[in-house]
Amino acid sequence: MRSGRLLIVGILPILAACDPAPRTGPAPSRDPEPPSRETPLHPANRLSREKSPYLLQHAHNPVDWYPWGEEAFARARAEDKPVFLSVGYSTCHWCHVMERESFENEAIAKILNERFVAIKVDREERPDVDEIYMEAVQALNHGSGGWPMSVFLTPEGKPFYAGTYFPPEDGRGRPGFGTLLLALSEAWTKDRAGIEKQGQALTDYLSSVGKPDGPTTVDAALLPAAASQILRRFDGTNGGFGSAPKFPPTMMLAFLMREGGDDPKAAEAVRRTLDAMARGGIYDQIGGGFARYSTDERWLVPHFEKMLYDNAQLARNYTESFAATGNRYHARIAREVLDYVLREMTAPEGAFWSATDADSEGEEGKFFVWKPGEVEAVLGKDEGAAFCAYYGVTAEGNFEHGSSVLHVPVWDEAREEALKAARQKLYAARAKRIPPHLDDKILVSWNGLMIGELAYAGSVFDEPRYRDAAVRAARFLLKECRVDGRLRRGWRGGVMSVKGFLDDYAFLAAGLLDVYEATGDLEFWREARALSEEMVRLFEDPVQGAFWSTAGDHEKLIARRKDPYDGAIPSGISVACGVLLRVAAMTGDAAPRAGAEKAIGLFRDRLEQAAPAQPELLRQASFLVRGPREIVISGHPGDPAYERLAATARATWTPHRVLAFANGAPGEEAILPLLEGRSPAGGARAFVCREMTCAAPVTTPEELRALLK
Template structure:
């Protein structure tokens, strides 16, 4: 097998996606997604191979090195198939359909995703990672079946296509007057509790994903219900995550997930969308439980993202690769001898604190994790806790400096609109919690970058900028997440520019994605070339774009008094009521919007010279979603709060306002 760069370039060499460029010198005759590949497949009556992944994916690299750079395997692929490479981050709409197909076929999914399809794009077979021997055998046997028994393949395509068309789609409206939203929320919370890992946090089993949106929902539900066990589980989960190997204790930031149930062994890619959402949820958690570790992890994660993912123009790149120089996690793992070299006398303290051993705690290497508390280390080493913390902080900085001389992981330099919008939301939440002006400045920098580069004057959104090329029609997540972020900017800065932009974006979203017959939004615009249009009904590591549209419409309805938006949001919630009832942890954002709908709108009138400072102080102590602040000189004291239709006594004590808000329980409404 030759080195992949020794082959002639294929068509992917003209692309800008880092993932596609990684495959540009494979001997496989890859096509990018487009008419050329489909026309060739139809003309030559060949099956399509649609291979989907992303640049920071470890197993994508493994399959490329084993199969896609092998000349014998490539020869089979080129002679028998038309092969298409897709970057799932560029085209999650394509990934959604073929992932759905593979889940129907195999009962599971993941990346790399390899799906075989008819020349018209209808899937017939697929899976995730295939070892080279299995892959070559599948390539040959499936092609033989297509040539000799095509009707068998056509029947399978019909069956799978029918299955795809029935999932994540709503065809008609549900009578919203017949939906008991409070009962629905209670059922969802009960089903979520059944999934809790009460010892290790998160949900039971492995692999373990942080699921920040789920944590955020449980935090709000726990604070605003009589179910305090929800809060206990949230804080347990956040502490287990930040102490585990899934958190980069040396340089800050979170890895994508852990392969074990203890949050210990991560898949080492770092994704912008994970880190953005975890910044938000740790900031929110601090408001209810001011744990200094929560604040520290927010600051370290933002610092990591700014240092390693921010472009010169202000937008943030997508991810860091899991592999370095062909080694999974090579940039992040350690030998104990390296600590001894760097830290001298303090090496033992750091080693004990972070589980570093001479033989290694994972594959003869060490993944740092917080093994002991400062109190425990104080007892062992005869130091005060303050001295322990100072030595750990100094030692971690030295290790980070040492690590900076290693070959760094490759950066995927796509700037994706929806992911940057999540980063804006995280930074705004952090600013409102900790009053760090730099975090607000970063949020405004991203927002201005997106506005100037990804949004047209009439509100149309483009998905990606990469290597100075802006391209790709925005999908519903780009519209919804951006609108949500801009609303948060407006509520924080009171700059009317952001709410005006939001209205344009939402108007364009209705034009491009809305389905009148169901009252729902499709994930893809009306001019999509895909075999089916789907709606994003389930929440994953990122929340459903449709559920975020419910949030956006509700917020706009309150801010701008647009009743049609309120009616649309209620209709969407009613439409997915069955999904919410049975979807447990995978419909968290829908459940969160039901909670928001049940909780009363709370208006706070402020009669002081420091309206924005008072607003930010109150926000820094609450996670309540329905708060409107009004500057008013018509009240006798400094503050007046009205919860729904009931007003409390005016007060000069701002902490009274916080206390009243935090006492609101959804069961009473």
């Protein structure tokens, strides 16, 4: 949770009964599955021309939707109407509920069409719009927010009222969405001055949010204090941090693995959290892959959607844990996650799809849950009983309708191995069910995360399939997701029109650096460095420092943001700093390091005060303060001695490192200055330097491991 939220007191008396505070009480009942999209009830609207799966889900609503753009706001100005902005994403359960209840409702659609201009936005396609207006939702709702996001704007885009999910009808003393629309329309007519005052106050606040604290320096004292602050939130009973709902704390774990040092509590927090998630219902016990979050503190009942970015980051956590500790169970989980991604989330073109839904057949989780009879029908009575006993499938169930979410109450490695064939049989049986919706758009930033993990895991596990998948996806993005040299946000049946954001450049550059380290192919180093330079040109604030989330030539919105806080994915600023620090170490160029150091320093006070909110920036601060190990493997590919050294360097746990390969390629020293003076003519050797001090070159894996510890 971010500190310092503004709470604007409602100034519109007519809306007093329509306070969009977080819902309490039971969730609304689920309606039956809506009619098939192949036989829509309503003619296609403007959204039918879009690429986003989320917008296409609303292409046959009776609501007269516009995509985000000047056309919608021009109409609002011309007709003097407020704008209703609805933001969500295609695998969002409550977005589906609100669509069925309200946006397919003829009466509600009539009010929207007559009194508002309605805009629909895919938050994953337009994170810039989502971030700005989510800040408004949280400002008006005591820091709470979520999706679907419902925001009411002036024709100039200024928010004056906001919430999340609204039920269609009045109930439990609260107004329904139709009542809210009528009240807001009346306020627009009768209290325009109040609305404009509220909108301006919120806009002024949004312009101030995220401004850096001021230039300062980062020192080593910050890091153990930040680790202690994070560890104070550790749940020693269930693993993880904080209370329910629990989200995978991927970036906290990555930071603690680097800054926990010899603190046994840090090591215990990492191990117990990774174990608890892998044994909980948040993990797909028969198909691999993690769900978005757990609704309880025990990691038992998940919200069943699976996101590419979660699985990329979690696979990295488990891979790093194996590299650091040799934990074979964590290696197995990492492999299962990556195999799931290659099997179920990989496009024919080689890049990776975005997500799968929580719902199927109109019910959340139906695809994933089991009853004892269903298990025994596949496995037989005896094997079925053994499976149910181990994975917590009971007659009472732990989910809806007497179904059970598979989990491991008491882990036993031998029993789990004995049930491997049973898991495979149930996976095959489950494949015959109606699967959740697949969001098949390809986002550059999320793909960058997965590319980096596949490249790293390919080295740690000596698994060419993973490395090859990373290379293929990287080449697809570099070829298909650039127009006139500029990255686009993504691809779906063709490149998206939206230009890339900071996270697209930073995440892809980081992934390409990982691919270079996994392959030694200078193509990926050149592309990563070029992207880093373009990233600085487009996004860096040359006056104050740090990075804007949008480029200077981006569409002008009501605010331009610098956001160091991590969400489900790392802050773009944090990853950009990591890229620049790695590039600086590999080139000796002081400018990238200076840019990263300045950016991190601008947010030092926040790092000190709110460490759990920005662990990725703390990880880059650790890289900055501790300094990297610079590793060069010199020799000729194919030479067994060289390959052994390269494999050792790639697989050995080295928290802060850059890794390069001197193979004698023409001009390689000019392309990558770290290679200077490390000619392969002297045979296979490993060079390790740190803080401008180099050890004598070594020639055996054992000597290299000793230098890297």
